[in-house]
Amino acid sequence: MHIKRNYTTFQMAWWTRFETLLFIMIIITWVALYYFLDLTWLKIPWTPLALIGTAVAFVIGFQNNAAYGRIWEARKIWGGIVNTSRTFGAFVQDMVNNDYAQAPMTDSALQKEISALTHRHIAWMTALRYAMREPRRWETTVHHKTNQEWGMRPPEKDAILEDELKPLISESDYAYVMGKSNKSTAILYLQSHHLKQLKEKGVLWEFSFLELEGIVKELFTLQGQSERIKNFPYPRHFATLNHFFMWIFVLLLPLSLVPQFAEIGLGIIDNSPLIGKIFMWFSIPFYVIVAWIFHTMERIGRTGENPFEGTANDVPISTIARGIEIDLRQNLGEPEDRIPQQFAVIKDTQF
Template sequence: MILWTRGETIIYLFYAGIITVLYKVFGFTFLNVPWTPVALIGTAVAFMVGFQNNSAYGRIWEARMIWGAIVNTSRTWGMKVQDMVNNDHKSPPIPKEELKEEKRILIYRHIAWMTALRYSMRQRKSWETQHTSKTNREWRKMIHIPEEVSTLDDNLKCYLSDEERHYVMSKSNKQTAVLYLQSAHIRKLKKVGLIWEFAFLELENVLETLFTHQGKSERIKNFPYPRQYASLSLYLTRVFAILLPFGLIPEFAEIGKSMTGSFYMIGNYFIWVAVPFCAVVSWAFHTMERMARVGENPFEGNPNDVPISTISRSIEINLREMLDEDLENIPSQFPEDKNVQM
């Protein structure tokens, strides 16, 4: 946290130091703002920043709950595909290898849906600007999210046929296109007798649930935290940081004067304690406000965002293990860089 905000901390120390020098050394005692209005602004900032942090945390937590629900629904999809796609109502029955291939296609297409969804969530929006700050750029040089390393088209080659891949890539909402392919496929399986009527309805219900999860995730991605609240918190925090030394330094000067009778040396230099004190208070308010700004967009790809790439890969590993694939053919989990999940 200290390294993350080191630039602003240095600015606050330097700024408070300049005001103290002007007040103490050059005798600019008119640099004095009554403490009451400064405290009132600080109270307003605390309320606004607290509200912003609560709202940002709510967005992060909701995003994590959505992707947790995707985990559960994905496992449900895998289970129902394994049990409901069978030869019980097929006459004559198809070979086991063909049946297994139909299941594999459905499972792989679901993995393609998760892949398309996470790539969509990582697309940069105009209001996602946290990657432009210096310390965040440093983080992004150290950690590399998978969606920035490879393309969606290359990833879909692992899960879809060329025809389906071209179809999906031609659509603006690619994850929706994948679910349409799933629905068409299970309808075809029902028609040939590999899925009976009730099983078809059950699988369609799972697809409907996936659409719901997708829509909730897209809602958070496509609707930013209201700018009027975010901008007001930012401006008030900066105004408070600017006014704080003008209110605190005279207070520390008065305390120092009251101490000179008993502790002359301490009292004479006590005003300089205001420099780190101002910096600490300004740093605390600034850091809380910045934490809220970073948390507003939980899919931007910052270190504390929802690790949707890791979640998707975990689901893929689970589903492919249930297909009894060789472990050497199943991709490994994305590595953690600097103890950060992707």
């Protein structure tokens, strides 16, 4: 655990290194101006700066709480998809049978129907996770250089949806789904139509049909909730103003911090002439720490605004969907060589 914490700390420091270097340049410039040009008159009182800093801390805290709320809601939605998917897989296997059929089907034919329903559900999850990975104009975090240099990207960027869906559904279903803009919804329509056909054949009892239709309804609800988070961004006026307010505070901070350290130096110059003369240079590490904390907290909030964007801090919907797929296929009794492997964990990160 200690090694992992150190590794995470290093990642955070490396993730923000460009801004940290900028903060170092800003404060060194201000200290140099004060030291060499004697700009002791260029300062602002601590009181207005403290008010600005307090306001910035509040808005950043509000942004982080809202962003975490979006991430947590997204995780609960996909947790619901996990539970509902397992329930659907179990119900299909137990409810599709000849108990009430007027023209009983063979065991192989029943298994084919069960397999079709299960694979179509896997296709629905696949289509949904691809839809959640589609870029939106307000999703810009993934394009930041420090979010790309690690070489980490979600699996949906390395394979196309068409290739993923073809092995899961029939050719007629594939043609129907690919002709629709919302492919996840189209798959659930097909699922409902199939259940109705099984009911009419008598291999699905009336009450079983209602139970499974209830699950399809729940899947529509979960899909809609996931789409709501994806398509409704964190309000841009909050996000943009937070960013600007943070930079206003960071740029004004040297006008109070450097003169304060200069005054402290003048107070000790009689007893320690050398230290008193250069004491204002000690403001550099303190400024960098304060600016880094404010900036990093604001950037963490921006990173968490869109939990399906595909960055390292998002909800791992690809891993969740693949885990459900593995469970469903194993419970169908498929051979291991036909069951896909779980997506790899890259640098302690799941996608």
